[in-house]
Amino acid sequence: MNSDTLPVQTISPSALLERLAGGTPTALLDVREEGAAISDVGVTRVPAASALARAPELARSLPDGVVVVCNRGVSARAVAATLRREGNPAVVLEGGMRGWIGALRGVSVDIGLPGLAVEQVQRPGRGCLSYLLSAGRDALVIDPAPDPDWYLERATALGTRIVGVFDTHLHADHLSGARALARAAEAPLLLPRATLERGVAADRRIVPLDDGDTLTLGGVELTVLALPGHTTDMTGLLLGDAALVGGDSLFADGIARPDLQRGDPDGARAMARQLHATLHERILSRGDELRLLPGHSHPGIPAGPIAPTLAEVRAQVPELALADPDAFADELLRAMPPRPANYEAVIAANAGERDADPELEQGGNACATR
Numbered sequence: 516m517n518s519d520t521l522p523v524q525t526i527s528p529s530a531l532l533e534r535l536a537g538g539t540p541t542a543l544l545d546v547r548e549e550g551a552a553i554s555d556v557g558v559t560r561v562p563a564a565s566a567l568a569r570a571p572e573l574a575r576s577l578p579d580g581v582v583v584v585c586n587r588g589v590s591a592r593a594v595a596a597t598l599r600r601e602g603n604p605a606v607v608l609e610g611g612m613r614g615w616i617g618a619l620r621g622v623s624v625d626i627g628l629p630g631l632a633v634e635q636v637q638r639p640g641r642g643c644l645s646y647l648l649s650a651g652r653d654a655l656v657i658d659p660a661p662d663p664d665w666y667l668e669r670a671t672a673l674g675t676r677i678v679g680v681f682d683t684h685l686h687a688d689h690l691s692g693a694r695a696l697a698r699a700a701e702a703p704l705l706l707p708r709a710t711l712e713r714g715v716a717a718d719r720r721i722v723p724l725d726d727g728d729t730l731t732l733g734g735v736e737l738t739v740l741a742l743p744g745h746t747t748d749m750t751g752l753l754l755g756d757a758a759l760v761g762g763d764s765l766f767a768d769g770i771a772r773p774d775l776q777r778g779d780p781d782g783a784r785a786m787a788r789q790l791h792a793t794l795h796e797r798i799l800s801r802g803d804e805l806r807l808l809p810g811h812s813h814p815g816i817p818a819g820p821i822a823p824t825l826a827e828v829r830a831q832v833p834e835l836a837l838a839d840p841d842a843f844a845d846e847l848l849r850a851m852p853p854r855p856a857n858y859e860a861v862i863a864a865n866a867g868e869r870d871a872d873p874e875l876e877q878g879g880n881a882c883a884t885r
Contacts, residue, residue, distance in 0.1 A: 523592050523595045523596045523599065523605070523606070523607050524595075524604070524606045524607070525588070525606055525607045525608070525609045526582060526606050526607070526608060526609065527609050527614075528608065528609060528610060528614040528615045528617065528618035528640075529618050529619070529620075531582060531608060531615070531618070532618040532619075532620050532639065532816070533620070535553075535555075535556060535816050536620060536816050540578075541556070541582060542557070542559070542577055542578040542580070542581040542582065543556055543557070543558045543559065543581065543582050543583075543584055544558075544559050544561065544566065544573070544577060544581050544582070544583045544584065544594070544605070545558050545559065545560045545561075545584045545585075546561060546562060546563040546566050546583060546584065546585050546590060546591055546594050547560075547562070547563075547584070547585055547586055547612070548562050550586070550612065551612075551814070552584075553584070553612075553615060553639075553640070554639065554813070554814045554815035554816070555815040555816050556816075558584075559573075559577065559581075561573065563585065563590045563591075563593070563594055566594045566597075567593065567594060567597055570594075570597040570598055570600075570601050571601050573598060573601075573603075574598045574601030574602055574603040574605075575601075575602075575603075577598075577603060577605075579603055579604055580603075580604050580605065580606060581598065581603060581605045581606075582605070582606055582607075582608055583595040583598070583605050583606070583607050583608065584608045584611060584612060584615075585608075585611045585612070586611045586612055586613060587610060587611040587612075587613050587614075588607055588608060588609050588610050588611040588613075588614065589611070591607045591608065591611060592607055595607045612640070613873070615640045616638070616640030616641050616876060617638075617640065617660070617661070617662060617873075618638070618639065618640060619636050619637070619638055619660055619662060619665050620636070620637045620638075620639070620816075621634045621635070621636050621637075621647065621669055622634065622635045622636075622637060622817075622819060622820045623635075623820070624758075624806075624808065624820040624822045626754060626757040626758040626806050626808075626822070627757050628735070628754055628755045628757040628758070630650050630651075630733065630734060630735045631648060631649075631650050631732070631733075631735045631754060631755075632648070632649045632650070632673070633646060633647075633648055633754070633758070633808070634646065634647040634648075634649075634669070634673075635808065635820045635821065635822065636659075636660070636665075636666075636669075637812070637816075637817060637821075638660050639814060639815055639816045639817075640814060641660075641689055641814060641876065642811050642812050642813050642814040642815070643658075643660060643689050643810070643811060644658070644808070644809060644810055644811060644812055644821065645657060645658040645659050645660055645810075646658065646760055646808060647666060647669060647670065647673075648732060648737075648754070649670070649673055649675045649732075649733070650732045650733025650734060650735040651675075651732075651733030651734060652674065652675050652676065652733065653675060653676065653678045653732050653733040654670045654673065654675040654676060654677045654678065654732075655677070655678065655679045655680075655681060655730070655732050655737075656670075656677055656679075656680050656681070656693075656696060657681045657682075657683065657752065657760055658681070658682060658683055658686075658691070658693070658762065658810055659680060659691070659692040659693055659696045660689075660690075660692050661690045661691065661692035661695065661871060661873070662692060663692055663695045663696040663698075663699040663700070664699075666692075666696055666700075667696075667699060667700060670700075676700070677696070677700035677702050678702055678703075678732070679702050679703050679705050679730070679732075680693045680696045680697040680700065680702055680703070680704055680705065681693070681705040681706075681724075681752065682704075682705070682706055682710070682865075683707070683749060683750050683751060683752075683760070683762030683763070683810060684707065684710060684745070684746050684748045684749040684750060684762055684763065685710050685713055685715070685746060685748060685776075685862055685865055685866060686763075686861065686862075686865050687746075687775040687776075687854075687855060687858040687861055687862050687865075687882070688775075688855035688858060688861065688881055688882045689855075689861065689876055690861060690864060690865065690871050690873070690875060690876055691865045691871075693706075694718065694867060695871075697718075697720045698720070702720070703720055703721075703722045704718060704720040704721045704722065705722050705724055705730075706721055706722070706723060706724065707723070707724050707725075707739075707741070707748045707749075707750040708723040708724060708725050709741070709743075709747050709748035709750070710748040710750075711723055712747075712748070713746075713747065713748055713776075713866070714866055714868075715866045715867060716866060716867030716868055718867065724739045724750065725739065725741075726739060726740065726741035726750070727739060727740075730752075735754075735755070736755070737752050737753065737754055737755075738752070738753040739751075739752060739753075740752065740753050740759070740797060741797070742761065742762065742764040742793050742797060742798070743786075743789050743790075743793055744764060744771065744773060744786055744787070744789045744790025744791070744792075744793045744794070745762075745763045745764055745771035745772065745773060745775070745786075745790060745882070746763075746775065746776040746786075747776060747786075749762055749763060749764055749771075749793075750762065751764060754808075756801075756805070757805070757806060758805065758806040758807070758808050758822070759798065759801070759805055759806070759807055759808065760808045760810075761798065761807050761808065761809050761810065762809075762810040763809075763810045763811060763882045764790070764793060764794070764798065764810075765794060765798060765807060765809065765828060765832075766809045766810075766811055766812070766828075766832075766883055767807065767809055767812065767821050767823045767827075767828060767831060768828075768831040768832060769832060769883040769884060769885050770790070770794070770832060770834055770835075770847065770883065770884050771790065771882055771883060771884070772847070772851060772852075772881075772882060772883060772884045773786035773787040773789075773790050773844075773847060773848075774786070774848075774851060774854070775854065775855075775858060775862075775882070778854070780848075783848060783851075784844050784848060787840075787843065787844035787847045787848060788840040788841070788843075788844050790843075790847075791837075791840040791843040791844070792840070794835065798825070799825060799829070799835065801825070802825065803824060803825050803826035803829070804824055804825070804826070805824065805825050806822050806823070806824055806825075807822065807823055807824070807825060807828055808821075808822055809821060810882070811882050811883065834846050834847065834884075847884050850884075850885070851884060852881055852884070852885070853881065854881065855881040855882070856875075856877040857875045857876075857877065860875050861875050861876075
């Protein structure tokens with residue numbers, strides 16, 4: 516029998532994410548030969564051929580309603596159907612892991628700034644974080660994932676309209692949804708001027724931003740802050756004196772890698788020294804109580820928002836105690852992980868120079884040095 520016609524039920528990635536985030540006990544059966552599993556969740560790994568051969572045993576040993584996961588939700592269908600015939604009402608994750616890495620979840624962040632609501636949009640399959648800021652009836656989206664409908668629907672649910680889309684820099688480890696969202700929302704595409712200098716395809720919606728520029732959102736003033744080091748164009752957004760949307764500069768427990776734009780040893784070292792200056796002079800100097808809203812976390816489902824104070828970040832990131840720029844660069848470059856898969860093609864796609872093929876995204880993000 517063709518697996519596409521087998522009598523199986525499915526669960527969407529977003530529904531699975533809400534179930535897992537809500538703490539509902541959920542068993543997963545991963546039938547792929549290899550590949551990163553859904554993080555922070557107990558997963559039984561049995562390749563599809565073995566799972567079919569062992570179906571009676573698995574049907575008894577796995578909890579009822581086990582979610583069967585494969586790459587694209589295809590091979591999982593035969594396994595789930597066989598488990599159901601053996602008495603276990605198994606379901607298939609729609610789109611498999613390809614669908615999972617696109618699942619989004621909004622979490623409110625209270626930064627204590629009157630008039631401004633902040634929603635952190637978590638993408639657990641990739642460890643990416645974007646933001647939907649709203650004030651009055653206006654909304655601004657920062658570093659959106661490539662799913663414009665999610666942001667449009669969320670803005671509508673909040674009673675707002677998206678009046679701007681801001682990408683903090685030319686991303687290398689994941690596809691940006693900024694162009695698509697700006698088009699769909701008929702809103703300006705806000706990009707650092709330094710991003711344009713790196714080479715970006717023309718778009719009539721692009722509005723360049725410079726260090727120190729002020730954006731007004733529903734009467735709340737936001738300040739553009741250049742944060743070079745990860746890349747030359749890395750740019751954050753100060754939310755009053757309450758928080759910094761820091762993009763890929765500093766994370767809750769790590770530091771951005773400096774080798775994705777200028778990858779040769781000399782270039783990476785120069786960028787690391789620049790990053791040291793940025794961290795100490797432009798971020799840490801703003802006081803321990805400032806909240807950091809980072810651009811990434813580790814893949815997995817956080818218990819709540821990721822919004823540490825700078826004091827908490829200092830405690831988690833020992834490299835921040837290194838006062839000497841050369842010692843700091845040595846430490847960052849000493850054990851640099853491999854660059855993200857397809858990073859050059861991802862950069863080209865985000866610059867508008869090639870199609871944004873979802874296949875370019877693989878595994879979790881790799882923008883941190885550890």
